[in-house]
Amino acid sequence: MDGAFTSTLDRKAKSAAARLTGGISPVALLGAFTDWGLHLAGSPGKQIELVEKGLTGAANLLRFGLHCMTEPESGATHPAQAQKGDHRFDAPAWERFPFNLWSQSFLLTEQWWHEATTSVRGVTRQHSDVVAFVTRQLLDMAAPSNTPLTNPVVLEQTILQGGANLLRGAQNFLEDLGRQLSHERAAGDDFKVGVDLAATPGKVILRNRLAEVIQYAPATETVQAEPILIVPAWIMKYYILDLSAQNSLVRYLTGRGHTVFIISWKNPDGGDRDLGLDDYRQLGVMAALDAVSAIVPGEKIHAAGYCLGGTLLSIAAAAMARDGDRRLASLTLLAAQTDFTEPGEIALFINESQVTFLEDMMWQRGFLETGQMAGAFQLLRSNDLIWSRLIHDYLLGQREKLIDLMSWNADATRMPFRMHSEYLRHLFLDNELARAQFKVGEHTVALTDIRVPVFAVGTVTDHVAPWRSVYKINQLTDTDVTFLLTSGGHNAGIVAGPENPRRHYQIGHRLATDAHVDPERFEQQAPRRDGSWWPAWAGWIEGLQADRPRVAPPPLGNADAGYAAIEEAPGSYVHQS
Incomplete structure (x- = not known):
């Protein structure tokens, strides 16, 4: 047969x-x-x-x-x-x-x-x-807090309100079910992309089949000479780094006088099933670097990658170093892993049997559906993200207005069959990047080739990229590394605007010639500093070009070089559902 x-x-x-x-x-x-x-x-x-x-x-x-x-x-x-x-x-x-x-x-x-x-x-x-x-x-499902008769708070409210809370809860459930079936935004989500979120002014200066590149308008009369390129993850929409004004890292950077570019990834469909990791590198990172170099010619670029975007950026940086491409001024990794031997609880869903199962599921439609990865992340924090909501919305019959981060979290994306399969197999299962066995083109790349300064951020309660795993960049590179550990989790720890009074962080510097410091010793020795980590990072980038005078902002786009402004930020890809 x-x-x-x-x-x-x-x-x-x-x-x-x-x-x-x-x-x-x-x-x-x-x-x-x-x-x-x-x-x-x-x-x-x-x-x-x-x-x-x-x-x-x-x-x-x-x-x-x-x-x-x-x-x-x-x-x-x-x-x-x-x-x-x-x-x-x-x-x-x-x-x-x-x-x-x-x-x-x-x-x-x-x-x-x-x-x-x-x-x-x-x-x-x-x-x-x-x-x-x-x-x-299974135990959490059976917790006494999850049923009206065994939860004293719910029981008390049910008696006081004559059961009205349960009636409202049933209405909330039916409303949520209807919104989910019709692919509408969640109840209480009043945010609009391009108005309340992803609203920092700018222009789309490049669009290809996988990515748009946004250049943000200057907010100061003069700017730092060297621009910043941000590479977000493609699991969710890019604007986690451009939320509402007080939580927008992009707006914060432009306000300090930085020229900022960011990649907005396409939400792939069945026609993109054969897009692989190297397509994301070439059509995303490398295409964006070409655009930035054309608009800010002669200047090196500070590249920052978040989550999967950071992993991809580290691959691109290693390949650039291997091939003699010296355009990077520094490399920043935000909650991004380069070694996957300790990837956290998400590894529960990743072994040969599970990956094969996922591949066969994606093969049928050509992509991983939006709810699949989001559901896995919710299970990692089921008490906070599933059961507490059941109690609050359906048993107590209450509604809360979503905050900007929750609104972004509900805006899920798909992932192409080939890319996700390569990511799980080559990085998670085989850990090829850390072992210098990951191929870009015909040859492998090694993180030890990276010579530009590295700034890495880990978050204390990260279930996706545990900070000790992120910390391994110290062992994998032969360059100066600044490591910062901030309070919070994978998302909230990164979105930590200067106005947030509850954040704190620790920071340490290691020269390429220094002896290794293990994560436990770092945690014990690095002093705690109150506040957001954003100023520390921005100050680090500014310190790398302290001998350079500020310059006039570059134009938005460069039509002569093929990067004319296409449309206003946030562009079109961010609106794809």
Whole structure:
């Protein structure tokens, strides 16, 4: 029988299965649970530990319950404490009986299952993490905070409002469902792209089949001599770096006198299925560098990449260094990984079985659908992004107006079949970039070839690009590296405008000739500084050209060089759904 036919049949079968499972490979899950279950079954010592922990927890819970019933006013020592960041049981109402008993029972159960699914000798690290993650998701579904009769806050409001909160919640649910089915923006999202978001003035000066390049209008009479090019990730729209005025990194930079360019990626469809990583490099990074060089001739460029954009930019910078292209003045990586041995919890979704499953699902349509990656990220913080919303919107019947970052987060994009497959295989699975085995053209590239100064930003609570993983740029390059660790997560930590009073950061510098400092020592030794990290980064770029006088702003575009202004920012690609 024709091999192409059987291969197509396999892909179609797996693609159909993927739609039923939300893109999660059942084989990968079965393999993880089998590995864990068999090793646990062969570990009598671990079983004894679990029995002892279960009996101890049950006895403590019984003691706690009896104390709450007999001496409700005196207070009892809680047998379990919620993990850091878990605020489900913070409300004072949870201290009343029987709600305190239910919450403590849940937390003890949660702790027992964590102990049961981790530290089982012989289980691979990823399988252990997958089992622990899936078990945690199942437990979170059953949390007493998620149902009206076992959540004292919801129960109290239901009595006070005569059930009106549940009626509003049902209306909210139906409205959200209708908006999702019709691909409308979320309720409470009053932001408009080009008006409230992505509103910094500028011109689109380049458009090709994959990217638009925006040049922003100057906000000062004179500017720094060397321009900045920003390469965002293509998982979501570029304007996370140009949100509302107080949260716009682009507006902040132009306000300090920088000439700023940014790439706005196309939202790919089935016709773009064969676009690969190198297409993103050539049609995105390299095309943008050509445009910047034509508009600001003779000047080196400070290139900054965010998330996947930073990974792509590091590949481009290594290839440029290999090939003798000296146009870069510096390289900035914002929450961007170059080594994928410790990629964080997102690695739970990435192994050979899972990647093959995703490839077959993407093969059918030619792209990864918008909700697939967004859903995976939501699961990483399900209590904050899923269950808290269920309680707030559907059980309490409340609505909150979305902030600019939440509005951006809902504006998801697709990813081409070939590019995403290459990204997962070559970078995540095989870690080729860190091992100097990633090919650009006919030859491999090495990050050690990069000689320009590097500025890397990690965020403390990043689930996508853990800061210790981002920190590895210190080991992978032979150049001066400035590393900054800021409070917040993958998105909120980067979007930290100077007016935000809750941010703080640590910063350290390492010369190419300095001895290695491990991340733990960096965290201990680097002093904490209050405020946004934006001024520190902008000051670093300005320091690299401190001996250069400021100059008159360049024109918007250069028609003679083929970069005439096409339309007003934010352009057309950002509006694609």
